[in-house]
Amino acid sequence: MDDAPLIAGVELGGTKCIVMLASGPEAVHERVELPTTKPDETLAAIKAVIDGWRGYAALGIASFGPVSIDPKAGDYGRITSTPKPGWAGTDVARRLAARYGLPTGFHSDVVGAALGEARWGAAAGLDDLAYVTVGTGIGVGLVAHGRPVDGLTHSELGHVRPQRLGGDDWSGVCPFHGACVEGLASGPAIAARSGIKGEDLPPDHPAWDGVVHALAQMLHMVVLTGVPRRIVMGGGVMVGSQFLFPRVRAALRQSLGGYIAIAEVEDVDTFVVPPALGNNAGPLGAIVLGEQALRAG
Template identity: 45%
Template sequence: MELYGAIEAGGTKFLCAVGTGPGDLRAVVRIPTTTPEETLGRVVAFFRGFRSELRAIGVGAFGPLDLNPNSPAFGTIPTTPKPGWSGVNLLKPLQEAFRIPIRLETDVNAAALGEGCWGAAQGLETFVYLTVGTGIGGGAIVHGRLLHGALHPEMGHIRIPHDRERDPFPGVCPFHGDCLEGLASGPALEARWGQSPESLPEDHPGWELEAEYLALGLIDILCVLVPERIILGGGVMQNRSLFPRIRWWVKELLKGYLPAPVLRGDLDDYIVPPALGDQAGLLGALALAMDKAPLG
């Protein structure tokens, strides 16, 4: 039987699996992200158990990443706050161990692909997947193709209005301070309020500020791409009370501009959680392996 491998490579864990689709995702293993040598060694060891059946492996990874196949650093993480991982090539150990196609994408582009193939964006040609968790990142499919430019999208680092009198919090991004990620990621919530997002009660005023900041970021993305749907995933979005707040703020900030039919009404079907839940990234990596990812 032909099988495909999937790797969701994150800063805290690597999820690995083999299968043929959402209904056939087997042997899922969680590998803590420690040193590159140990982590990637365990990944290779896992897939060796399926060597005779594997046809390809897809990798959705934290970044930034060099995704240019013509670059000598293709497959490398150029720089990252994760200690020891700057300059690491994610593809090389897999390519050396397996003589099969190894396909690489950002974790958020992979999640977008998964939702397009099997989730909340099926049948759509232009949509955005934004994850709000330890960081904020966005992937996009535009006219049916994964969006790439000179690099991959970095939606978490767009700049949004920040009223420092109302919110004196400086932000947590080591590069920009108060970019979207600096103000609205999970670590930003914890640093601002002194407790983890999971422990903040739903009526805490921090959630309204969080919804406003996320809506400001979505407005920027919306005005550039005008996607047919926006999917919001990640740990922070486990607080489902954020969705109606964000939808309200988006309507309020748009002021009736962009008269697209999808932006009428209450936006319940426009700004949505991932239908694949926390498996969007892993299934997106599987879709990469199955070569379901036309590139821009």
């Protein structure tokens, strides 16, 4: 780790952001947590932290989205059609890159977390994985051969429309799609449906049935991409409700129906796992993004 370059990393989340100066989990020089408020206010706070640092070789940014990740696009580096008030169209990557004049890596927060968990966490040693966050929003970050899986843009599998439970016609809370996975199983969806925040909802509450079903449907699709050798599930809902893991695993197994007869997938207890890096998966993923930008020149 002594030979690893020092990177400034930013995980920009919908509720908070973490700014980290590090070369890896055993070499975190500084970690600063900031609230995500208005765009100009939040970015000014991030700059104030980074301005005080010296000796880093690159910058990595993992941001909530959707974000524009095509460097050739006119809106590259911006947050695009986010439901977060005031943030749509905000320039993040180009603004910070211009300030510091260093190689800058930019991607979604879930891809960042996937890269962090692949390098140092629950998928260490695996080049092909998915990171699923279930919290204020729901997103999927795919990594294959150690690189983010993307093209025109990054995946937005949290907004697929799942097969519904029989008799369930609740409209969901997504402002774009109503009853997509995010609209049915995110933290705000759980609270809207049950009238109780997820962290206070008893494990036997019937609202969890719809959450488990929607998440399993999404994981079914993730498996069928053929990419992940492991699925790491993080975010406040999953990490704060560990009883969901065995339920989601069982529902995924039932949904797949034995179709993917591969040992890694069939051993569902080791295929769907919690994160090992905890709240540092995202910012450490931003460090990896900065490293990749540095290597790319």
